[in-house]
Amino acid sequence: GDSVTQMEGPVTLSEEAFLTINCTYTATGYPSLFWYVQYPGEGLQLLLKATKADDKGSNKGFEATYRKETTSFHLEKGSVQVSDSAVYFCALSDLAQAGTALIFGKGTTLSVSS
Amino acid sequence: GAVVSQHPSRVICKSGTSVKIECRSLDFQATTMFWYRQFPKQSLMLMATSNEGSKATYEQGVEKDKFLINHASLTLSTLTVTSAHPEDSSFYICSATSGRYNEQFFGPGTRLTVL
Numbered sequence: 001g002d003s004v005t006q007m008e009g010p011v012t013l014s015e016e017a018f019l020t021i022n023c024t025y026t027a028t029g030y031p032s033l034f035w036y037v038q039y040p041g042e043g044l045q046l047l048l049k050a051t052k053a054d055d056k057g058s059n060k061g062f063e064a065t066y067r068k069e070t071t072s073f074h075l076e077k078g079s080v081q082v083s084d085s086a087v088y089f090c091a092l093s094d095l096a097q098a099g100t101a102l103i104f105g106k107g108t109t110l111s112v113s114s
Numbered sequence: 115g116a117v118v119s120q121h122p123s124r125v126i127c128k129s130g131t132s133v134k135i136e137c138r139s140l141d142f143q144a145t146t147m148f149w150y151r152q153f154p155k156q157s158l159m160l161m162a163t164s165n166e167g168s169k170a171t172y173e174q175g176v177e178k179d180k181f182l183i184n185h186a187s188l189t190l191s192t193l194t195v196t197s198a199h200p201e202d203s204s205f206y207i208c209s210a211t212s213g214r215y216n217e218q219f220f221g222p223g224t225r226l227t228v229l
Contacts, residue, residue, distance in 0.1 A: 032216065043120075043207060043222035044158075051216065089157065093218075101148050102209070102218060106157045 002027040006090050006105035013080055013112050021075040021108045023064075023090035031092040033057075033066055033073040034102065038087045047075075047088070080112045116142045118210050120221035127198055128229055135193045135224045137208035143188035144210035148218065149181075152205040164191050198228045 007022040025033065035047040035057070048057030053068035062077045073090060090105040117140040127133050137147055146165050150158040162183050164170040170183035180202075182194040191210075195202055205225050209218040 034217070036220075044209075044220040046217060046220075049217060101160045101163055102158075103160075104157045107155075109155075 002031065002092060002094070002103050004090050004092055004103055004105035006088075006108050008106075008108070010109040010111055013110070015082055015112055015114050016079045017112075019075070019077040019080045019084075019110065021088055021090075021110070023073045023075065023105060025071050025073065025090075025092050027071075027092060027094070029094050031094050033064070034091040034093070035062070035064055035073070035075050036089040036091060036104075038089065038107075040086070044089065080110070082112045082114050085110055085112045116140075116210070116215065116219045118144075118208065118219045118221040120206075120208055120224050122224060123222060124225045124227075126227045126229065129199050130197055132194055132196045133198055133226060135195075135206055135208075135226075137191045137193070137210065137221050139189045139210045139219070142210075142214070143212055144191075145188065145212045146210070147185055147191040148209045149183060149191075149193050150207045150209070152207060152223070154205075158207060161193075195226065198226070200228045202226065203228045 004025050032051040034049045036044045037047045048059040050057040050066035056065045064075045087107045089107045091102040093102045094100045119138045121136045149161045152158045161176045162170045162172045164185040166185050172178045185191040207223040208221045211218045
């Protein structure tokens with residue numbers, strides 16, 4: 001079945017460092033790809049998404065490009081802030097199938113220090 | 115984006131009691147709602163998919179008699195944990211979507227602690 005694999009955390013960075021969180025997927029169809037963020041004690045928030053190959057999702061300085069050839073959707077940010085400390089989840093869904101649930105990776109904890 | 119609420123945000127109950135968690139779509143009609151469970155420092159695991167007016171579809175390994183799901187209207191789904199035990203303690207998260215959206219909207223989650 002479809003699955004998502006994320007790099008193991010935690011990731012610990014200093015403020016203004018460059019961030020990469022790797023995410024690869026396996027899917028039989030052409031899924032949409034998502035990054036969600038979960039701040040401490042809160043629910044999930046959609047960070048960005050891409051619905052087809054070569055699409056780039058971006059939000060709040062974060063970017064991820066849907067790479068079909070490498071089945072990847074790596075999350076990047078050029079300069080992280082302390083406020084970016086959170087758990088990041090990569091996910092996929094076949095939106096062509098109405099009502100299809102998201103499949104999540106295990107999550108990567110990011111800790112940014114000043 | 116659309117807003118989804120959950121109530122209560124936290125609940126503590128004694129072992130053997132039942133707990134009901136509500137999930138509401140506040141500004142749209144949700145034809146489909148999903149219930150996820152998240153263990154500490156782990157990912158979200160889908161428990162069931164709920165379509166308005168029909169029985170929920172449970173994932174393998176999820177006891178339908180223990181986790182009762184009702185989706186009686188286009189804005190409300192409920193998850194009832196029956197005869198709760200300490201191993202049911204977890205973070206329960208719902209999400210909702212409809213045909214007009216190409217994404218799911220998540221509730222803030224409910225922290226259940228069973229003593």
